[in-house]
Amino acid sequence: MSLHQQPASSKRSGLSRRTVLAAAAAAVPVGALTTTNATAAPVATKPSRTTPLAVGRLFDKVEAGMAKYAIPGVGLGVWYRGREYVRGFGVTNVDNPAPVTADTVFRIGSTSKTFTATVMMQLVDRGLVDLDRPVRTYLPDFATADPTVGPRVTVRQLLNHSAGWRGDTFVDTGDGDDGLARYVALLSSAPQITPLGKVFSYNNAAIGVAGRVIEAVTGKPYETATRQLLIDPLGLAHSRFFRSELGGFSVAASHNIVDGKPVVEPSFDPMPRSLHAIGGLISSAQDQLRYARFQLGHPGLPRLLRERTRVAMQSNPGPGGTLFVELDGVGIGWMIRPTAEGVKVIQHGGDWPGQHSGFLMVPKRDFALTVLTNSESGPELTAELFADDWALAELAGVHNLPAVQRPLTPKQLAPYEGKYVATQVGVDGVESSLELDLTGDQGQLLASVQGQQALRLGFYRRDYVLMLALDGTPTHTRANFIPGSDGKPAFLRLGGRLFRHQTAAARSATGRQLKSLAELTSPVR
Incomplete structure (x- = not known):
């Protein structure tokens, strides 16, 4: 998820290479390493000489990133x-330091969307949902701002992020079992940004609608259905939705970065039900x-999906583009990422203030x-490991598509110049x-942003562009412009969101101005 209204204290501050972990954190030994084969129960061991060199280099990179970016x-x-x-x-917590272990729990953010998609596919396997049927088959009252979209949008289009309406709506509709139904009802005012099914635009709200379909089909709250169909049968003993369920768990506290x-x-901890x-x-x-091993189809794990269904989730993507990396598109909940070798990477990840994560698989x-x-600086590390191709090259032998910068002439740059605007609706409505402003x-x-230079493209x-720091340093992130019917740039797709290219006549003020890119691209990606 992203575009959550964060408190002022959550603005990211600059980090330097001098940043080190708090003394209390440094005094606690690194948590245990476990190694297992595909069928044996995990056996706790310490890092040893039998750890593969490539995995050891990954450990080193994580530790270096923690020190560099102040991640506890x-x-x-x-x-x-x-x-x-x-x-x-x-x-877990710099004030009350306890070691992070394999079972320490973090909020995984938008990787939750793949759980929503997997439960949906379980319902498909049972004949209770058809991906290519309209959403109104299951939610007869579902409405959209564009009256032509509501009757036609399909469940598949919810899950492959091609529904086309504004995707960043984070309104808190209460803690009751009707919270998701009330949220989905509010989406009738979300403006349609692109034609249905034609453009990839990361859409948190559409996944919320998918969660509501699960509720309607099962007759149970989303969290109950997901626990009963997927989490508990798969044996995920440390996976929960409500903080009230975390008693006895090792819990990672959320950290901001200050000085x-x-x-x-x-x-940072609360999340609206x-x-x-979408990301809970x-x-x-x-x-x-x-x-991950379940999604890879490993033997010895519960068979909660038909094999062809599991493979279908990672196949036949919808419209493509960029979401920090280049994408072929989204299958059923999973980002499908190309590589130079032609091998596909199946990826997600998630962000919420103080809790940032990455998740990828290379099935082949x-x-x-x-x-x-x-930590709020977690995206710096996840960018190194999940947008850059270091980990993929080191451990899976694949690389990002090549991207060699080439300077453009002022005439070539001119069509891309101007103001680009994206909007959200925050928790408070x-x-x-x-x-x-691009020049x-x-x-x-x-x-x-607001007159302050922020980055280079x-x-x-x-x-297609590489996002660069002001000094030209790569950020591991890619973005792209989308041409309109006249061939000129109509949108900038940045962090999966669409920033509309504004003309002077079309600009209009909205409720408030976000002050940073971090506010747009940080919370539940």
């Missing part, structure tokens, strides 16, 4: 060459790796990686916007 704790799970490597790093240091921030299907699951590295290499962090500069585009092929 990390949960890591790797499936590599037929064995599990699950390890906790650092501490380069991690500070516990309890205000309306968003549970709390889970551990051990559980996430077990879930029988490889999986999950990383959970407890207030609409807000983020405006990027040509030294063969690249310079992006400013360097072109590597037509309409």
Whole structure:
């Protein structure tokens, strides 16, 4: 998820290489490592000389990233060459330090969407849902702002992010069992941004509708249905939706970054129940790796999906584009990512204030990686491991599509210049916007937010750009422009969101201005 209204204290502050973990965190030993084969129960061991060199280098990179970005704790799970490597790093809480372990729980954010998609596919297997039937088959009263979309949008289009309406609505509709139904009813006012089924635009709200379909078909609250159909049968003993269910668990506290240091921030913890299907699951590295092995089709795990259904989730993507990396598109809940070798990467990840994670699989290499962090600076590490191709190259032998920057002439840059605006509706129901002002500069585009220079965009092929720091340092992230019917840029797709190219006549003020890209692209991705 993303575009959540964060408190002012959550704005990310700059980090320097001098940043170190708090002394209390440094004093706690690294958590246990477990290695298992595909069928044996995990056996706790310490890191040893038998740990593969590539996995050891991954451990080193995680520890270096924690020190560099002031991340107190990390949960890591790797499936590599037929064995599990699950390890906790650092501490759960800098004020009350306890070691992170394989079972420490973090909020996984939008990887929760793949749980919603998996439960939906269980209902497909049972003949209770047809992906290509209209949503109104299951939610007769479902309405959209564009009256032509409501009757036609299908369940598949919800799950492959091609529904086309504004996807970032985070309204809190209460803690009751009717919270998700009330949330979905509010979406009738969400403006239609692109034609139904034609454009990939990351859509939190559409996944909320999918969660409501699950409720309508099963007759149970989303959380109950997901526990009964997927979480409990799969044996995910440390995966829950409600914080009230975490008694006795090792829980990773959320941390903000203040003056380069991690500070516990309890205000980050609450999440509206309306968003549970979108990004609400709390889970551990051990559980996430077990879930990855289930999605890879490993023997010895409960068969909760037909094999062809499992494969279908990772196939036949909808419209493509970028979401931090280039995408072929989204299958059923899973981002499908191309590589230079032609091998597909199946990926997700998630963000909520103070809790940021990444999750990917390479089925043809029988490889999986999950990383959970407890700091607002977590995206710096997950970008290194999940947008950059270091981990993929080191552990799976695949690489990102090549992207060699080429400077454009002022004439070539001119059509891309101007203001681009994206909007959200926050927890409090207030609409807000983020405006990027793009100007040509030294063969690249310079992006400013509220008059402050924020980043650079360097072109590597037509309409596709690398996001760069102001000094030109790559951020591991890609974005792309979408042409309109006249061939000119109509949108900038950044973090999966669509920023509409504004003309002077079309600009209008919204409820409030977001002050940073972090506010747009951080919470539940």
